[in-house]
Amino acid sequence: MRNPISKKVAAIEPSGIRKFFDIVSEMSDAISLGVGEPDFDTPWNVREEGIYSLEKGRTFYTSNSGLKELRVEICNYLDRKYDLHYDPLEETLVTVGGSEAIDAALRAMVDPGDEVLIPQPSYVSYLPCAVLADAVPVIINLKAENNFKLTKEELIESITEKTKILILPFPNNPTGATMDKEELAELVPIIIEHDLFVISDEIYSELTYKGKHTSIGSFPGMKERTIVINGFSKAFAMTGWRLGYAVGPAEIINQMTKIHQFAIMCAPTNSQFAAIEALKNCDEDVNKMVEAYNQRRRYLLNAFKEMGIECFEPHGAFYVFPSIKKFGMTSEVFATKLLQDEKLAVVPGTAFGDCGEGFLRISYAYSLENLKTGLERIRRFVERLENH
Structure with missing residues (x-):
């Protein structure tokens, strides 16, 4: 039987974003800070x-x-x-x-x-x-x-x-x-x-x-x-x-x-x-959502600063892109271990191109409660790495 699959399509890698969330869906007590989806209901x-x-x-x-x-x-x-x-x-x-x-x-x-x-x-x-x-x-x-x-x-x-x-x-x-x-x-x-x-x-x-x-x-x-x-x-x-x-x-x-x-x-x-x-x-609904995102953005930036994790200040969308280079592991390894050890899913920077190596994408399209829980899990994980 001849190969039914296009070589062009077969050569395309699946989205690097979905891998971690397929795992999360099978893990109890796991949370995600990775999906780029607003947590607000449609107005x-x-x-x-x-x-x-x-x-x-x-x-x-x-x-x-x-x-x-x-x-x-x-x-x-x-x-x-x-x-x-x-x-x-x-x-x-x-x-x-x-x-x-x-x-x-x-x-x-x-x-x-x-x-x-x-x-x-x-x-x-x-x-x-x-x-x-x-x-x-x-x-x-x-x-x-x-x-x-x-x-x-x-x-x-x-x-x-x-x-x-x-x-x-x-x-x-x-x-x-x-x-x-x-x-x-x-x-x-x-x-x-x-x-x-x-x-x-x-x-x-x-x-x-x-x-x-x-x-x-x-x-x-x-x-x-x-x-x-x-x-x-x-x-x-x-x-x-x-x-x-x-x-x-x-x-x-x-x-x-x-x-x-x-x-x-x-x-x-x-x-x-x-x-x-x-x-x-x-317009008013959008403005309220933007105000909430901005509050979460500032919260995350401050939390990473307190953890000693370098993160440039983003001025758009609802993501931060912190650097994890100082921990000496790839983005994929860091994200995988974080998921295994703390049941927290984030996206390796390499899902968005090779130059994303050494970074993570974390979405703040989540409630402050979820963000606080996620940041506490990152803090525990980072402390263990630093004290290892």
């Missing part, structure tokens, strides 16, 4: 709108691009929040989460052999999606001394005549790094000079704790070469609703819609109705 008015849409029998397909009303609200939201101006009919696509938008954008834009620049550490989907699109992923190793931001020097060094796309993953998962307006401005002339396109993953745009989030798509000359990806999972605590979106040049969105049309058809209808309510009436 009630959003849930109510989803329920109401079902009660009214709104269970039909929508257009491939998504409900017109939702696309209008997405564009209104981006306009008032981030100074991004898009046509809801020609430049907007509603997707099944931000991850589908990443996949569709890459497949719509690259030909075999095109190079895609991927700064790491970063979200686990970028590299496999580039491979599945027959692109050549080129890794840019971000550095702790630069607070894991992408510098213009690193960008210039990575560009070749085959480079077509730069993925810009800020605010960043797993590091929590952000890039402000001045830092992004340094990249813009390089991107334009080398005629690159940008996939800007801004799923954590609302979760910014210092200043206001800036989209690279808002700079002069960048709208026509940027796909902005965002969604509802993180800011609105709507992970299970599976809803994201992409905005960008009509010619690219049109091709992404074609892929979406054949692979997906449309995003879930009741989720789309619920999302309209989220965009219209949930």
Whole structure:
């Protein structure tokens, strides 16, 4: 019998995040500080709108691009929040989460052999999606001394005549790094000079704790070469609703819609109705969640400082990325022993790229009670290592 599995797919490693949580699910008394999922319920008015849409029998397909009303609200939201101006009919696509938008954008834009620049550490989907699109992923190793931001020097060094796309993953998962307006401005002339396109993953745009989030798509000359990806999972605590979106040049969105049309058809209808309510009436809910995340962020940073564990200050998303290099073990070994000895799951930094070695990703999308319990387990574990 011939091998039924694609060699390309077989060569892709499974997500390094899931390994530890499969183990946790089988362990009694184990807790996790690893999943990037808000512990808040979706705001009630959003849930109510989803329920109401079902009660009214709104269970039909929508257009491939998504409900017109939702696309209008997405564009209104981006306009008032981030100074991004898009046509809801020609430049907007509603997707099944931000991850589908990443996949569709890459497949719509690259030909075999095109190079895609991927700064790491970063979200686990970028590299496999580039491979599945027959692109050549080129890794840019971000550095702790630069607070894991992408510098213009690193960008210039990575560009070749085959480079077509730069993925810009800020605010960043797993590091929590952000890039402000001045830092992004340094990249813009390089991107334009080398005629690159940008996939800007801004799923954590609302979760910014210092200043206001800036989209690279808002700079002069960048709208026509940027796909902005965002969604509802993180800011609105709507992970299970599976809803994201992409905005960008009509010619690219049109091709992404074609892929979406054949692979997906449309995003879930009741989720789309619920999302309209989220965009219209949930600013206050989002602000309250951001305030709570910021409190947890400060708590974790202070706890690591007291433990003598080096951790740069993240200004976005809901992760910290502490260094465990001083303990002389790999991220994988540290995380595995922590899970075995203290029944606490965190994610090795290497799950997000080789340059994540020596770091851990810890999520603060958990209650303060869970964070205190988790930090106490880390403290016990670290004390044993130091006294060994």
